[in-house]
Amino acid sequence: MDRNRLHNQVASMRRSLFDQLEELQDDTNPNFVQEVVTLFYNDSARLIQNIEQALNSGPIDFCKLDDYMHQFKGSSSSIGAKKVTNECTAFREYCNAENAEGCIRSFQQVKQEYAILKRKLEVYLQTVRQASQTA
Numbered sequence: 001m002d003r004n005r006l007h008n009q010v011a012s013m014r015r016s017l018f019d020q021l022e023e024l025q026d027d028t029n030p031n032f033v034q035e036v037v038t039l040f041y042n043d044s045a046r047l048i049q050n051i052e053q054a055l056n057s058g059p060i061d062f063c064k065l066d067d068y069m070h071q072f073k074g075s076s077s078s079i080g081a082k083k084v085t086n087e088c089t090a091f092r093e094y095c096n097a098e099n100a101e102g103c104i105r106s107f108q109q110v111k112q113e114y115a116i117l118k119r120k121l122e123v124y125l126q127t128v129r130q131a132s133q134t135a
Contacts, residue, residue, distance in 0.1 A: 034128070037121050040079050044114060047072040055104060065103060066095040072110070076117075083113045 029035075051068045054061060073088035087110040094102030 034125055036079060037125060040075055041118070043075050044072065047075070048111065048114070051107060055100075055107060060100050060103070062095045062098050062103075066092055069095065069110075076114075081113075081117050084110065084117055087113050 054065050069091050076084040091106040
């Protein structure tokens with residue numbers, strides 16, 4: 001890929017994923033977005049594992065599930081992941097209704113949206129690295 005095309009691709013991805021987040025990045029902290037995404041990955045992996053364990057242990061503690069999903073929703077919201085955040089909201093509604101089957105189905109949707117987001121973030125970060133290497 002040529003340099004201009006990579007820079008254009010980075011610019012397009014940036015607009016669609018990180019408009020607000022990148023406003024916080026500057027010359028004093030040029031890796032801010034990458035650091036935030038890495039923290040999001042680590043936090044998300046821990047929370048997803050906690051939710052899976054809570055769903056698979058009986059009896060289900062809906063308060064604990066709601067707490068985990070509240071944390072995941074906050075993390076997702078902080079990086080602008082609207083689809084993940086919306087799915088987290090649906091999950092929490094099932095928790096409030098103490099609907100185990102709804103929680104299980106909804107959690108599959110949460111994980112699906114998270115996987116889509118993670119792929120997009122990985123492509124974005126890889127493209128940013130390639131563009132910075134050609135600069």
